[in-house]
Amino acid sequence: MAILEISNLCIEFPTRRGVLSAVEHLSLSIEAGEILGIVGESGAGKSLTGNAIVGLLEPPGHVTGGVILLNGQDITHLSDAEMRKVRGAQIGVIFQDPLTSLDPLYTIGQQLVQTIQTHMDLSRADAKRRAIDLLVEVGIPAPERRFDAYPHEFSGGMRQRVVIALALCCDPCLIIADEPTTALDVSVQAQIIALLKRLAREKGVATMLVTHDMGVIAEAADRVAVIYSGRLAEIGEVRSVIDTPKHPYTKGLMDSIPQIGQNLELLPNIPGAMPRLDSRPDGCAFNPRCEKAKAVCREKMSGLFTAGEKKQMAACWVYAGGDEYA
Amino acid sequence: MPDDIILDVKGLKMYFDVSAPLISRMIRRTSKQMLKAVDGLNFSIRRGETFSLVGESGCGKSTVARAVAGLYTITDGDIVVEGENLSKIRDKTKIAAISKRVQMIFQSPYASLDPRWRVRDIIAEPIRAFHLAKDKADERQQVDTLLRQVGLSPSDGEKYPHEFSGGQRQRISIARALSSRPEFLICDEPTSALDVSVQAQILNLMTELQDDLGLTYLFISHDLAVIDHISDWIGVMYLGRICEITPQPELFKNPLHPYTRLLLATIPDLSGETTHVPLEGEVPNPINPPTGCTFHPRCPYANERCKRERPELRRIGPSEVACHAIEEGRI
Numbered sequence A: 001m002a003i004l005e006i007s008n009l010c011i012e013f014p015t016r017r018g019v020l021s022a023v024e025h026l027s028l029s030i031e032a033g034e035i036l037g038i039v040g041e042s043g044a045g046k047s048l049t050g051n052a053i054v055g056l057l058e059p060p061g062h063v064t065g066g067v068i069l070l071n072g073q074d075i076t077h078l079s080d081a082e083m084r085k086v087r088g089a090q091i092g093v094i095f096q097d098p099l100t101s102l103d104p105l106y107t108i109g110q111q112l113v114q115t116i117q118t119h120m121d122l123s124r125a126d127a128k129r130r131a132i133d134l135l136v137e138v139g140i141p142a143p144e145r146r147f148d149a150y151p152h153e154f155s156g157g158m159r160q161r162v163v164i165a166l167a168l169c170c171d172p173c174l175i176i177a178d179e180p181t182t183a184l185d186v187s188v189q190a191q192i193i194a195l196l197k198r199l200a201r202e203k204g205v206a207t208m209l210v211t212h213d214m215g216v217i218a219e220a221a222d223r224v225a226v227i228y229s230g231r232l233a234e235i236g237e238v239r240s241v242i243d244t245p246k247h248p249y250t251k252g253l254m255d256s257i258p259q260i261g262q263n264l265e266l267l268p269n270i271p272g273a274m275p276r277l278d279s280r281p282d283g284c285a286f287n288p289r290c291e292k293a294k295a296v297c298r299e300k301m302s303g304l305f306t307a308g309e310k311k312q313m314a315a316c317w318v319y320a321g322g323d324e325y326a
Numbered sequence B: 001m002p003d004d005i006i007l008d009v010k011g012l013k014m015y016f017d018v019s020a021p022l023i024s025r026m027i028r029r030t031s032k033q034m035l036k037a038v039d040g041l042n043f044s045i046r047r048g049e050t051f052s053l054v055g056e057s058g059c060g061k062s063t064v065a066r067a068v069a070g071l072y073t074i075t076d077g078d079i080v081v082e083g084e085n086l087s088k089i090r091d092k093t094k095i096a097a098i099s100k101r102v103q104m105i106f107q108s109p110y111a112s113l114d115p116r117w118r119v120r121d122i123i124a125e126p127i128r129a130f131h132l133a134k135d136k137a138d139e140r141q142q143v144d145t146l147l148r149q150v151g152l153s154p155s156d157g158e159k160y161p162h163e164f165s166g167g168q169r170q171r172i173s174i175a176r177a178l179s180s181r182p183e184f185l186i187c188d189e190p191t192s193a194l195d196v197s198v199q200a201q202i203l204n205l206m207t208e209l210q211d212d213l214g215l216t217y218l219f220i221s222h223d224l225a226v227i228d229h230i231s232d233w234i235g236v237m238y239l240g241r242i243c244e245i246t247p248q249p250e251l252f253k254n255p256l257h258p259y260t261r262l263l264l265a266t267i268p269d270l271s272g273e274t275t276h277v278p279l280e281g282e283v284p285n286p287i288n289p290p291t292g293c294t295f296h297p298r299c300p301y302a303n304e305r306c307k308r309e310r311p312e313l314r315r316i317g318p319s320e321v322a323c324h325a326i327e328e329g330r331i
């Protein structure tokens, strides 16, 4: 049984100008010990998906359809209090900006001890010992000494390690990591990837790794899901998607990644921008930017079609196989 | 000093006082503690070029950026911008003249834009502060031009920052930074919060703006592929010092300093084949850095001299490298 299973997730925002549909019929699952990478442009709906799973959607955003199962338990519509329990005990959350997860007014030691004691029945001394072990695990030098430091005294990378330590406080079975290495440099990034991989391998943690860095995906993920304008564009094993991307959007994305030694004056990039939610075109949301777009793409949304080996799937008419895309 | 040097940094030191409060120092009999975020940095940037800083988290890149932007009272050294020594100027109008020419783009496009202001006002703020518009109509026109220059439309000026995506917010930050018509931009991780296809657009925008306006960049990124793409010169930092300064293609073809070699081995690339030797050992504590060459506890080539004596930058071909082993010809 998958640790996390999402089917047909829909997220909407009612606004004065009408309902914005931010995530549409998104389905994916993550097994124990598996790292699923999620990539996509800013605004694609990656964070909303992550936030929906942990019940942190900011109102007026809310789940309007679909089911989220954690270990088979339906957690789609839990109350705040119930969700807080699940989050503390079973899901570790790591956000993009470590400052949003850290309270500037408390030392990192106080924050760790408090989180541990909220969810585990430990004495202060034991909680402190566990906190220091966690800081060692995430690679904070001189943890005893830095225990009483405030978040602003740490560099960006060190803060993110503290956030990961916070997420690990209660041995979660699922980690939602939203751009966890975005603000970090390569060697720390390598260490944090190694840390996430170790947690998956050794503790069987299922991980949803949201990142815009394909290098990180290539290193860390087993499978990857590409999201475009709130919809799944492509999903498959990480090597197939990177080496032989099928969806035109994924292809464009792969080309825009700078590579060492390439020496280009300008980087290839997909013209235009992802449509805003209130102006998503009919049919395939990528059609205004797509070189392969045909009439059907402007009329009907494509379903997910097998597009390659090993369960690689793309939501693109090119792979429909019928005579609709002709 | 040759005319085309726009920024010259000499012996820059930035120490932070991280001591416990005086009273608890008296009780515990501990002394003052200084964190040496930047400890003796030398580099210069030529007009129209891009000089980048790379290095591990906490090595002091942002501190250098902030110091050069004039946001800190530095501990020691000189920051000379177009012949004017930042730390020596007392004259307010001169300081204003320099800060007009030097602008900064920050790591996070989320934190750096005031959410209560309309985008138009955010971008116009430096124009107002430096009295660069003749009248309201002129200001409006300047803001419209800036919005177009960064790939947005004039109507976007009426909106608030929260109505934009991360990439668009970074475009707004760039427009704001450009509004005082600076010659020199300090960019601290300008694309690291962005997705790759947006990053490509922003990097292309920066390249085009540099060509059009003759801008000079001090660029900071943790992404070595981005650094390789954007830079003319690269300075590799380790624990508050520069260990290697190299022209762009050289760093990746022919890394010299032992730290640079290790750093390059840690790049996660698309092959997914983990070739990397993850950097061994702990990142040393900048409160109490190792003696001599601060890299010696992690360096495979370290010897007795490395523990004692701090290496200075020396010219090797087109590069400058601070390493005893290289100077001695051991590697």
Ligand SMILES: Nc1ncnc2c1ncn2[C@@H]1O[C@H](COP(=O)(O)OP(=O)(O)OP(=O)(O)O)[C@@H](O)[C@H]1O
Pocket: A152, A153, A154, A155, A156, A157, A158, A183, A184, A185, B016, B017, B018, B035, B036, B037, B055, B056, B057, B058, B059, B060, B061, B062, B063, B064, B222, B286
């Ligand atoms: N205001 C401050 N007070 C005390 N220490 C500070 C302060 N600002 C920075 N430091 C320390 O100075 C060192 C360098 O910090 P800096 O932010 O320049 O690193 P960085 O290279 O930009 O790191 P990152 O890649 O994580 O952003 C770090 O050890 C940091 O903890």
Ligand SMILES: Nc1ncnc2c1ncn2[C@@H]1O[C@H](COP(=O)(O)OP(=O)(O)O)[C@@H](O)[C@H]1O
Pocket: A013, A020, A022, A040, A041, A042, A043, A044, A045, A046, A047, A048, A049, A058, A059, A060, A061, A276, A277
């Ligand atoms: N509070 C909100 N009101 C209206 N739209 C929102 C709100 N929060 C997010 N959105 C929209 O939902 C979409 C997905 O956002 P998000 O999940 O944060 O994207 P990302 O893929 O970058 O993480 C975006 O278009 C965003 O503008």
Ligand code: SF4
Pocket: A247, A248, A249, A284, A285, A286, A287, A288, A290, A291, A292, A293, A294, A297, A302, A315, A316, A317, A318
């Ligand atoms: S469905 Fe059509 S428009 Fe969409 S990606 Fe495929 S070819 Fe392009």
Ligand code: SF4
Pocket: B257, B258, B259, B293, B294, B295, B296, B297, B299, B300, B301, B302, B303, B306, B311, B322, B323, B324, B325, B326
């Ligand atoms: S000076 Fe010595 S310790 Fe430092 S990098 Fe060179 S060989 Fe290594």
Ligand SMILES: [Mg+2]
Pocket: A043, A046, A047, A178
């Ligand atoms: Mg996000």
Ligand SMILES: [Mg+2]
Pocket: A156, B061, B062, B063
């Ligand atoms: Mg920094």
